[in-house]
Amino acid sequence: AQSVTQLDSQVPVFEEAPVELRCNYSSSVSVYLFWYVQYPNQGLQLLLKYLSGSTLVKGINGFEAEFNKSQTSFHLRKPSVHISDTAEYFCAVSDRGSYIPTFGRGTSLIVHP
């Protein structure tokens, strides 16, 4: 079974600064990769996903992530954050062909004015 490590439990950043949220997973077999965002008192919603093809994936709200197979990583980036990006971000991984993802513990992104 996969394990997912989100290295930072909390990332504080100032508005308009760039940010990177890190995600590493355990297995080197073919995988599907996801980033979800959870705003306060809401469910998770998909930011972006990697199933195959280009390793650079663009998502909603200006976020992007890069799949690095050799490093088993899928880090999330945004060049300039807004106050409204303050939320919990979850990385999720599933083995290719599986419908059951393993979620990381989440990273709390806190954007300060």
Next chain:
Amino acid sequence: DAGVIQSPRHEVTEMGQEVTLRCKPISGHNSLFWYRQTMMRGLELLIYFNNNVPIDDSGMPEDRFSAKMPNASFSTLKIQPSEPRDSAVYFCASSFSSGGYEQYFGPGTRLTVT
């Protein structure tokens, strides 16, 4: 589409009482997941249904928990009897198995057992 619908949004009950959480998945989705989220344990998968059939219930904590999916548009998660350690936010999510594998989450039910 209304998205995944969960009810109630908040539930406060006393220890020992039966609790039933409800979920209506997105129309056309054939996979349904129940999760529990706590600060201590993060997001835990409790049970996964595909085409209304439970496929993986290895995450169900104990016999006090049960889940059903009588049809494609409705599922319940029942806790009987409830205990304070069951306090958490419970999410239902659905997906389409021939789609892009992403899950669509409901808004959650915040359960407090006193």
